[in-house]
Amino acid sequence: MRKVAVVGVGMTKFSGKQDKTAVELFAEAAVDAINESGLKPANIQALFLGNALGDFAEGQAQLQAFVADYIGAPFIPANRYENACASSSAAFRDAFMWVASGFYDIVLVGGAETAAKMGTPLATRTFAMASDSRYEYPCGITFPGVFALLAHLYARKYNVPLEKLKYQMALVSVNSHYYGARNPKAQFQKEITVDDVLSSFMVCQPLQLYDCCPFSDGGSAVVLACEEKARKLTDKPVYVAGVGQASAGNLMSQKDYLPRLRSRELSAEQAYRMAGLTPKDIDVIELHDCFSIATLIALECLGFFEYGKSGEAVEKGETKVGGKIAVNPSGGLKSKGHPIGATGTAQVYEIVRQLRGECGERQVDGAKIGMTDTLGGDGGTLCNIILKRGW
Amino acid sequence: MELKLSFKDYNEALKQNKLLGLRCKQCNAITVPPKIACGGCASTDMDIVQLSGKGSIQTFTTVFVPPEGREPEAPYIIVLVELDEGPWLMGNLVGVDPNKVTMEIVGKRVMMGHAVFPGDKYSAGEEARPVFSLEA
Ligand SMILES: [Zn+2]
Numbered sequence: 099m100r101k102v103a104v105v106g107v108g109m110t111k112f113s114g115k116q117d118k119t120a121v122e123l124f125a126e127a128a129v130d131a132i133n134e135s136g137l138k139p140a141n142i143q144a145l146f147l148g149n150a151l152g153d154f155a156e157g158q159a160q161l162q163a164f165v166a167d168y169i170g171a172p173f174i175p176a177n178r179y180e181n182a183c184a185s186s187s188a189a190f191r192d193a194f195m196w197v198a199s200g201f202y203d204i205v206l207v208g209g210a211e212t213a214a215k216m217g218t219p220l221a222t223r224t225f226a227m228a229s230d231s232r233y234e235y236p237c238g239i240t241f242p243g244v245f246a247l248l249a250h251l252y253a254r255k256y257n258v259p260l261e262k263l264k265y266q267m268a269l270v271s272v273n274s275h276y277y278g279a280r281n282p283k284a285q286f287q288k289e290i291t292v293d294d295v296l297s298s299f300m301v302c303q304p305l306q307l308y309d310c311c312p313f314s315d316g317g318s319a320v321v322l323a324c325e326e327k328a329r330k331l332t333d334k335p336v337y338v339a340g341v342g343q344a345s346a347g348n349l350m351s352q353k354d355y356l357p358r359l360r361s362r363e364l365s366a367e368q369a370y371r372m373a374g375l376t377p378k379d380i381d382v383i384e385l386h387d388c389f390s391i392a393t394l395i396a397l398e399c400l401g402f403f404e405y406g407k408s409g410e411a412v413e414k415g416e417t418k419v420g421g422k423i424a425v426n427p428s429g430g431l432k433s434k435g436h437p438i439g440a441t442g443t444a445q446v447y448e449i450v451r452q453l454r455g456e457c458g459e460r461q462v463d464g465a466k467i468g469m470t471d472t473l474g475g476d477g478g479t480l481c482n483i484i485l486k487r488g489w
Numbered sequence: 490m491e492l493k494l495s496f497k498d499y500n501e502a503l504k505q506n507k508l509l510g511l512r513c514k515q516c517n518a519i520t521v522p523p524k525i526a527c528g529g530c531a532s533t534d535m536d537i538v539q540l541s542g543k544g545s546i547q548t549f550t551t552v553f554v555p556p557e558g559r560e561p562e563a564p565y566i567i568v569l570v571e572l573d574e575g576p577w578l579m580g581n582l583v584g585v586d587p588n589k590v591t592m593e594i595v596g597k598r599v600m601m602g603h604a605v606f607p608g609d610k611y612s613a614g615e616e617a618r619p620v621f622s623l624e625a
Binding site: 230 | 549554559567619
């Protein structure tokens with residue numbers, strides 16, 4: 099396998115409902131990424147596009163073909179990845195492998211979503227399609243409902259009193275908003291307090307509004323190149339050091355592991371092994387904080403803290419920039435926003451810019467190795483990417 | 490190969506308050522909801538068995554923000570129940586005030602009935618689901 103580098107990144111501002119289509123949002127991010135790489139659309143050999151719900155949000159299937167044409171790269175092979183909230187991370191992993199294999203030298207990968215445009219009732223319905231339509235949805239399960247079930251399970255399994263867990267979860271959201279307030283691309287650029295979280299309305303007990311990421315619109319894009327091309331294009335290539343991906347069935351079939359998500363443990367293990375690294379080597383992570391409890395579960399499955407202990411680590415400030423592991427300096431899904439198909443490559447965008455030292459107030463000093471973590475559905479898809487400075 | 494227990498047959502039984510599962514002839518594990526392969530060892534050599542529908546609550550949530558079309562049902566409780574035969578099953582919980590349910594409910598014994606989700610424009614027809622109530 100050849101070494102593969104990120105040579106350009108782009109993302110739109112993430113937002114609530116806005117006027118552009120998913121094709122247009124992706125195109126804005128893609129043109130920024132292509133321009134940053136110094137390439138032209140004609141240099142792009144293939145497109146890997148994450149989009150989960152275009153069919154429902156805009157009546158638009160197969161948008162990858164329209165995207166390729168729209169950005170001035172008509173007729174290139176273009177594929178869409180639907181892995182729920184992990185769509186563009188799955189697209190990234192495949193794009194990486196096509197370049198690593200030697201089949202392509204330069205590809206474009208990214209994602210776009212206009213989920214906010216759907217409004218809360220339809221967005222809640224369509225997000226629930228990533229649960230099991232036969233054996234879970236009839237109960238009225240929702241995406242926050244899944245993590246609400248895991249929150250109570252977590253409290254019980256690790257003997258954390260619910261009130262204490264709720265406080266730790268609130269701190270996760272407070273941290274997200276602290277960094278989001280320092281990210282001009284974030285949907286919410288405003289700090290919040292523990293009281294704000296604990297007084298917000300109940301969505302799915304015990305998750306309140308500020309325990310939950312928003313519905314968002316946005317696009318993100320990354321240009322990948324083989325090492326030989328990357329060295330000619332940039333002084334600061336960011337290499338893909340490791341990737342991992344795993345799947346899981348419905349929540350019932352994961353009973354031996356919950357509230358751990360086994361797909362995450364397996365995916366992370368693959369990425370660490372491929373990179374020859376351990377959790378201790380990671381300077382900064384963008385992880386899938388779709389809900390506050392999801393951050394605590396992720397930190398443990400990724401190997402940063404012991405099972406049942408990540409809430410205490412959050413209380414001690416160990417997940418802040420400057421702490422043991424810098425978590426979600428972009429503001430994460432909670433504050434930066436979660437346009438689901440765009441989320442994975444937006445995490446890559448943040449890590450690449452952190453490694454290049456371009457993040458201003460929220461910069462993780464001297465970050466050399468970063469990681470992403472993206473989850474789809476009830477753990478149905480899990481992807482991890484480890485990125486490393488090439489200079 | 491032909492499915493041993495399809496969704497349709499599982500669903501029809503559930504509508505009679507009968508919970509069907511599959512017992513593996515290789516490892517004895519019970520698989521429910523049904524799959525073509527054993528959840529324990531991936532063997533396809535399984536027999537249909539009727540399960541008790543009894544078990545204990547492992548976790549719960551009350552949904553206050555429902556999906557499109559489910560508004561009249563909210564707020565409603567969802568539980569994961571560990572069946573006496575071992576597997577976990579997702580269902581609703583009735584007979585408990587969804588506005589007042591707490592962690593105290595975890596561990597409580599329940600028995601299964603059912604309700605039918607009539608389906609919406611996105612789903613492939615009506616689908617029954619387990620509805621649990623506390624054992625007397
Ligand atoms: Zn078996």
